[in-house]
Amino acid sequence: MSNTPVITIDGPSATGKGTIASLVAKELGYRLLDSGALYRVLALAACEEGIDLEDGAAIAGMAPGLKIEFPGNGRVSLGGRDVSSEIRTGTMDESASRVAALPEVRQVLLPVQHGFRSPPGLVAEGRDMGAVVFPGAKYKFFLTASPEIRASRRYRQLLDRGLGARLPDLLRDLRARDRRDEQRSISPLRPADRAIEIDTSQLTIVQVVDQIMQKRRQGGG
Numbered sequence: 463m464s465n466t467p468v469i470t471i472d473g474p475s476a477t478g479k480g481t482i483a484s485l486v487a488k489e490l491g492y493r494l495l496d497s498g499a500l501y502r503v504l505a506l507a508a509c510e511e512g513i514d515l516e517d518g519a520a521i522a523g524m525a526p527g528l529k530i531e532f533p534g535n536g537r538v539s540l541g542g543r544d545v546s547s548e549i550r551t552g553t554m555d556e557s558a559s560r561v562a563a564l565p566e567v568r569q570v571l572l573p574v575q576h577g578f579r580s581p582p583g584l585v586a587e588g589r590d591m592g593a594v595v596f597p598g599a600k601y602k603f604f605l606t607a608s609p610e611i612r613a614s615r616r617y618r619q620l621l622d623r624g625l626g627a628r629l630p631d632l633l634r635d636l637r638a639r640d641r642r643d644e645q646r647s648i649s650p651l652r653p654a655d656r657a658i659e660i661d662t663s664q665l666t667i668v669q670v671v672d673q674i675m676q677k678r679r680q681g682g683g
């Protein structure tokens with residue numbers, strides 16, 4: 463519904479966006495859209511089908527037939543199979559970033575993303591939620607943090623999941639991914655018009671959530 467409120471939260475990876483968006487959604491009782499997961503699932507499905515990751519038409523053509531669901535608690539399923547861990551490996555970081563640069567894929571995912579907007583409201587998290595997918599959103603946020611802080615957050619996340627990683631490699635990969643996300647010709651990563659920027663480098667997750675909730679209250683809900 464076009465008058466259903468939308469809060470967009472964009473920014474590069476490891477700014478805490480995902481956790482922050484899900485806490486804001488929970489606090490408001492809103493639905494949550496993790497748009498990055500859509501690109502990740504498409505990348506996984508393309509790899510499994512043996513489709514070339516440069517073949518935008520083939521990947522976009524596959525999208526309508528995929529049954530992607532978010533059953534809650536950050537889980538993601540593809541055709542009823544839980545792919546939450548599979549879509550978050552280093553390989554899928556890289557593959558999703560390539561798939562996300564394909565105009566046909568971004569186009570086919572537009573109506574899918576619009577479909578998440580339903581009462582009482584939506585928190586949409588990603589890179590172009592405020593600029594492209596929900597440009598009319600009343601509240602738009604753009605989170606940032608230094609690359610070093612983001613790499614060390616990602617490092618801890620991987621260790622927590624029992625996965626090995628090297629901090630210098632993570633920093634290098636993260637910079638490369640930022641460059642690709644910022645320089646692609648379609649929907650490059652940058653703050654939307656009217657977006658409120660929050661540098662999360664020195665803030666806790668709770669402090670960022672509080673800032674978002676406060677801005678929303680100041681703006682009249």
Ligand code: DC
Nearest residue numbers: 475497498501558559562588589590
């Ligand atoms: O947020 P994430 O790391 O799960 O996103 C995976 C990839 O998809 C990442 O390279 C950025 C891209 N992405 C995008 O281009 N647009 C979005 N709205 C969300 C993610």
